[in-house]
Amino acid sequence: MAAVKVYGMALSSCTARVLTCLIEKGVEYELIPLDLAVGEHKQPGYLAKQPFGQIPVLEDGDLTLFESRAIAKYVAYKYKDQGTDLLRHENVKESALVLVWTEVESQQYNPPISTLVYELLIKGMYGMTTDQAVVDAQSEKLGKVLDVYEARLAENKYLAGNSYSLADQNHIPYTYFLMKTPAASLITSRPHVKAWWEDISSRPSFQKVLANANA
Numbered sequence: 001m002a003a004v005k006v007y008g009m010a011l012s013s014c015t016a017r018v019l020t021c022l023i024e025k026g027v028e029y030e031l032i033p034l035d036l037a038v039g040e041h042k043q044p045g046y047l048a049k050q051p052f053g054q055i056p057v058l059e060d061g062d063l064t065l066f067e068s069r070a071i072a073k074y075v076a077y078k079y080k081d082q083g084t085d086l087l088r089h090e091n092v093k094e095s096a097l098v099l100v101w102t103e104v105e106s107q108q109y110n111p112p113i114s115t116l117v118y119e120l121l122i123k124g125m126y127g128m129t130t131d132q133a134v135v136d137a138q139s140e141k142l143g144k145v146l147d148v149y150e151a152r153l154a155e156n157k158y159l160a161g162n163s164y165s166l167a168d169q170n171h172i173p174y175t176y177f178l179m180k181t182p183a184a185s186l187i188t189s190r191p192h193v194k195a196w197w198e199d200i201s202s203r204p205s206f207q208k209v210l211a212n213a214n215a
């Protein structure tokens with residue numbers, strides 16, 4: 001029985017963010033699936049773990065965590081001596097840049113991309129109509145963010161420098177879903193961003209998350 005338990009849905013973006021990190025760090029875990037369609041994440045037992053009623057939650061012994069980016073940082077720190085060095089903890093300047101670009105993902109990248117995935121992918125799954133005005137506005141916003149990424153990645157193979165880190169990894173799940181929509185061109189039209197995406201999304205850790213989810 002794995003000491004680490006993850007409550008969530010394998011292919012929901014935020015759960016996938018945590019699973020990718022656990023696999024990249026070589027940490028055994030048990031995924032406990034929750035069915036959002038029937039509201040399992042809003043039941044008292046789960047709300048006691050996650051008061052906002054969202055997935056994922058990670059339990060590690062008597063420690064219960066939520067917020068996928070915080071969980072990923074915890075995993076990357078606790079298991080810093082195994083698997084991929086995601087925090088670049090032996091180089092203070094590199095580790096500082098990991099902090100910067102993980103925040104950029106959360107503060108600048110996530111708002112437009114999560115809205116585009118909702119409008120262009122999620123809504124269609126429930127028979128809802130895409131709001132094209134929102135898509136246009138968020139595409140312009142994400143495009144400006146990606147112009148910064150294009151310049152950064154023209155000088156560095158990865159966002160925090162020349163090594164893969166948690167900063168790159170946190171981008172994978174939502175970008176994977178964006179690539180299934182017409183807004184994929186925001187990524188593919190920028191050569192350095194496109195090459196970066198192809199590199200990070202082909203890593204065995206994320207490929208294993210996809211394989212497990214479709215198993």
Ligand SMILES: N[C@@H](CCC(=O)N[C@@H](CSO)C(=O)NCC(=O)O)C(=O)O
Pocket residue numbers: 012013014015036041053054055056066067068069
């Ligand atoms: N900032 C949080 C967001 C969690 C979230 O939105 N989870 C979604 C599924 S993943 O897209 C969720 O639980 N949706 C159901 C709901 O909000 O009721 C994190 O990073 O963990």
